[in-house]
Amino acid sequence: MVEVALGTALAAIGAGVAVGFAGLGSGLGQGIAAAGSVGAVAEDTDMFARGIIFSALPETQAIYGFLIAILLLVFSGLLGGGEGLAVTSGLVAVGAGAAIGFAGLGSGMGQGITAASSVGSVVEDPDMFARGIIFSALPETQAIYGFLIAILLMVFGGILG
Amino acid sequence: MFLPARMRKLKIITLDQYADSAVRSLHEEGIVQIHDISERIQQDAEWAQILKPSKVTPQTGKIASLLMKTSGIADFLSTMGAEDTGLKDMIKGFINPSVFDKKEVEDLDSEALIERAESLLGEVESQTKVLEDKLAGFDSEKTEIEAALSVSEKLINFDVDFADLENSKYISVLAGKMPLEQFDKFQKAASDSTDELVVFDTDADAKTEKIIMVITLNKHGDEIAGILRKMEFERFEISGLSGKPKDLIVNSKNRLDNIAHERKSVVTELREVARKWEDELLVLKEQLEIEKERNEVFASFGETKKTVMFEAWVPVKKQEKALEVIEKSTKGHAVVDSEEPDTDEVPIVQDNPRFAKPYENFVEMYSPLKYNEIDPTIFMAIIFPFFFGFCLTDAGYGIIDALIGVVLYLGLGKVNKFMRDFGIILIACGAWAFILGMATNGFVGDMFPSLFNLSLPTVIPAIDAFKNPANILIMALVVGVLHINFGLVLGAINNIRMGDMSSALGTQIVWLILEAGIVLYLLGGIFVGGPVVLIALAMLLYFNGLFGLMDVSGFLGNLLSYARLLALCLSTGGIAMTVNILTGLSIEMIPIIGIILAPIIFVGGHIANLAFQSLGAFINSLRLHYVEFFAQFYMGGKTKFEAFRAERSFTKVRR
Numbered sequence: 001m002v003e004v005a006l007g008t009a010l011a012a013i014g015a016g017v018a019v020g021f022a023g024l025g026s027g028l029g030q031g032i033a034a035a036g037s038v039g040a041v042a043e044d045t046d047m048f049a050r051g052i053i054f055s056a057l058p059e060t061q062a063i064y065g066f067l068i069a070i071l072l073l074v075f076s077g078l079l080g081g082g083e084g085l086a087v088t089s090g091l092v093a094v095g096a097g098a099a100i101g102f103a104g105l106g107s108g109m110g111q112g113i114t115a116a117s118s119v120g121s122v123v124e125d126p127d128m129f130a131r132g133i134i135f136s137a138l139p140e141t142q143a144i145y146g147f148l149i150a151i152l153l154m155v156f157g158g159i160l161g
Numbered sequence: 162m163f164l165p166a167r168m169r170k171l172k173i174i175t176l177d178q179y180a181d182s183a184v185r186s187l188h189e190e191g192i193v194q195i196h197d198i199s200e201r202i203q204q205d206a207e208w209a210q211i212l213k214p215s216k217v218t219p220q221t222g223k224i225a226s227l228l229m230k231t232s233g234i235a236d237f238l239s240t241m242g243a244e245d246t247g248l249k250d251m252i253k254g255f256i257n258p259s260v261f262d263k264k265e266v267e268d269l270d271s272e273a274l275i276e277r278a279e280s281l282l283g284e285v286e287s288q289t290k291v292l293e294d295k296l297a298g299f300d301s302e303k304t305e306i307e308a309a310l311s312v313s314e315k316l317i318n319f320d321v322d323f324a325d326l327e328n329s330k331y332i333s334v335l336a337g338k339m340p341l342e343q344f345d346k347f348q349k350a351a352s353d354s355t356d357e358l359v360v361f362d363t364d365a366d367a368k369t370e371k372i373i374m375v376i377t378l379n380k381h382g383d384e385i386a387g388i389l390r391k392m393e394f395e396r397f398e399i400s401g402l403s404g405k406p407k408d409l410i411v412n413s414k415n416r417l418d419n420i421a422h423e424r425k426s427v428v429t430e431l432r433e434v435a436r437k438w439e440d441e442l443l444v445l446k447e448q449l450e451i452e453k454e455r456n457e458v459f460a461s462f463g464e465t466k467k468t469v470m471f472e473a474w475v476p477v478k479k480q481e482k483a484l485e486v487i488e489k490s491t492k493g494h495a496v497v498d499s500e501e502p503d504t505d506e507v508p509i510v511q512d513n514p515r516f517a518k519p520y521e522n523f524v525e526m527y528s529p530l531k532y533n534e535i536d537p538t539i540f541m542a543i544i545f546p547f548f549f550g551f552c553l554t555d556a557g558y559g560i561i562d563a564l565i566g567v568v569l570y571l572g573l574g575k576v577n578k579f580m581r582d583f584g585i586i587l588i589a590c591g592a593w594a595f596i597l598g599m600a601t602n603g604f605v606g607d608m609f610p611s612l613f614n615l616s617l618p619t620v621i622p623a624i625d626a627f628k629n630p631a632n633i634l635i636m637a638l639v640v641g642v643l644h645i646n647f648g649l650v651l652g653a654i655n656n657i658r659m660g661d662m663s664s665a666l667g668t669q670i671v672w673l674i675l676e677a678g679i680v681l682y683l684l685g686g687i688f689v690g691g692p693v694v695l696i697a698l699a700m701l702l703y704f705n706g707l708f709g710l711m712d713v714s715g716f717l718g719n720l721l722s723y724a725r726l727l728a729l730c731l732s733t734g735g736i737a738m739t740v741n742i743l744t745g746l747s748i749e750m751i752p753i754i755g756i757i758l759a760p761i762i763f764v765g766g767h768i769a770n771l772a773f774q775s776l777g778a779f780i781n782s783l784r785l786h787y788v789e790f791f792a793q794f795y796m797g798g799k800t801k802f803e804a805f806r807a808e809r810s811f812t813k814v815r816r
Contacts, residue, residue, distance in 0.1 A: 137788045
């Protein structure tokens with residue numbers, strides 16, 4: 001059994017929160033968008049490809065969460081070896097994980113709702129496709145804020161760089 | 162090239178006997194868009210004095226109805242002719258689809274085409290009508306038999322001939338089912354009402370229901386039926402049936418089998434007919450569609466007693482050809498005036514080099530362009546595949562994507578322009594994924610180092626994805642800064658070209674100044690950069706008010722959004738690595754079966770990862786263009802050029 005420093009263990013919690021909550025948001029969002037897409041495909045089978053695109057949009061939050069989690073694992077020494085983290089840095093890591101985790105949760109759900117509506121509007125009018133993507137991309141800003149703060153926390157908290 | 166094609170509006174006046182010929186020639190050439198002037202004639206008093214709006218030709222109605230009839234027959238025969246194709250045929254159709262050998266047709270006028278259509282349809286119908294009637298007969302008989310079968314199955318426990326249960330002068334018979342708990346209530350209510358009735362009952366399949374048969378004197382019929390209605394009684398239709406339920410079931414099933422058999426032979430005959438006429442009908446349908454369009458276009462024209470006038474948009478590059486076509490088709494009896502367009506109403510034709518053409522679909526999906534704004538298609542053609550490659554960054558996946566692109570281009574691309582374009586895009590995207598994957602140490606995840614203990618010789622250590630993710634993040638942000646700044650420059654050029662200097666300063670140049678200030682601050686300190694930043698902030702306040710300052714966070718958000726390039730890059734590698742680890746574990750941990758399982762895990766896992774990550778890369782690359790890049794400059798117009806063109810997929814005109 002490898003001995004894990006407390007700071008590193010805290011970073012592991014941060015990584016879990018990051019990917020867990022961001023994944024929760026993405027999952028719910030994708031579920032909502034995919035539910036809308038299924039109806040759209042029933043209405044018009046040509047909507048399959050566009051439905052998949054809208055359903056895939058709310059995945060970015062999970063990717064952000066995943067990225068932060070991987071960075072935390074790498075820099076805390078859990079992945080790829082290296083030195084463990086100090087307790088304070090570990091606490092910063094929890095903050096970083098929480099930042100992207102919760103921002104991703106809300107943003108993913110919001111994006112899913114918009115994406116589902118966009119699919120509906122594309123069934124009515126195929127020209128709404130690009131505009132639907134733009135509207136669906138709007139709620140992602142929150143996830144980007146969370147991602148930014150997570151990165152800043154990691155940089156200035158001495159974890160990254 | 163960087164602007165939509167320059168356009169001209171042609172005003173054409175010709176003698177009415179040449180109008181049809183001019184329309185036909187322009188339709189075959191397909192280089193102009195007809196501009197509807199009928200509304201203007203009605204609204205503009207000056208025009209109304211000279212012209213009156215033209216109408217569709219008298220043959221239009223007849224052609225439209227023949228077209229409907231042809232489509233109906235063709236659809237019917239194609240549903241009948243469709244045979245189940247296996248997976249092998251499906252793949253063959255994808256890789257090497259059959260191309261319709263275009264049939265040479267004569268250049269018929271409306272009357273001659275109508276005559277030909279009527280004779281052809283008459284001939285086809287003489288063969289299909291009898292068979293179609295037979296099918297309809299089978300279908301209605303089948304419905305009747307199925308109803309009888311269903312009632313017989315429900316009443317199977319009553320050993321009675323249905324013929325004896327016919328309502329007569331003296332008795333009425335009611336059969337049906339009701340909920341079990343209502344049955345006792347019914348019996349009580351019925352006996353309270355009269356003694357002159359008999360009730361037979363059996364249990365239904367559902368134990369909560371009773372199947373009953375009530376026989377009563379005619380004079381009590383309505384009253385008993387009233388009581389039954391209140392008891393949730395569901396009545397079975399038994400009138401017209403004869404024979405005992407058991408016999409009826411056997412007979413019905415036999416007849417249904419016979420019908421299925423006979424129907425099959427009729428369908429086979431129809432399939433033969435379909436095979437014989439399919440091509441002819443497709444050709445006729447196309448001819449009628451083209452003819453209908455030609456006859457309808459006259460509704461957009463104006464006319465005097467002896468002349469016809471119409472307007473058409475044409476790209477400058479094709480103007481000479483259009484004039485030549487008009488001159489030839491009217492034997493010189495036409496006056497054509499070419500004028501500079503009004504920028505607000507001109508339809509847009511994108512004009513890009515061949516390599517960028519496929520990306521016109523993306524720009525078009527966003528919105529049609531404005532006539533005088535910069536067309537970003539070329540930039541998108543260069544940057545889109547790069548972003549895709551950045552998101553995927555896996556050389557192995559890149560090769561597969563590019564190969565799929567080649568198959569699409571050479572296969573379905575032969576018959577479908579969208580697939581051909583998509584194939585070209587995929588090849589470019591795959592090539593970038595290959596290049597960046599080789600540089601960042603991604604080849605089917607970490608396949609080479611983990612499974613074969615080899616390292617890629619092309620890896621640049623500073624951007625090895627999992628060793629130096631921070632460097633890739635910096636790269637992604639630098640790419641973002643360049644991309645957004647390029648968008649800002651395009652936006653500023655657009656605004657300045659349109660004479661809107663204040664928008665150029667307030668929405669684009671201000672951000673460039675702010676960025677310059679930040680760079681100067683980083684290089685030379687607060688005294689060098691500070692004043693420039695202050696100027697930028699003052700400009701933001703001046704042009705956009707207090708809310709302008711809020712835009713700073715939005716701008717920052719746009720820049721940070723490019724961090725997704727790194728996120729997606731790492732997630733491709735991360736999941737691929739997991740698949741490789743699982744493959745390795747399967748070989749090491751599970752004896753014997755593990756060796757069989759490992760290739761399944763490896764291939765299945767990577768196919769799934771490839772599909773999801775390629776889709777993600779595609780969407781995110783598209784999104785970075787639409788949301789972050791286009792937002793800096795795209796103005797958008799209203800209309801897209803729609804050529805007045807005879808679409809010929811199955812025919813070619815004999816010259």
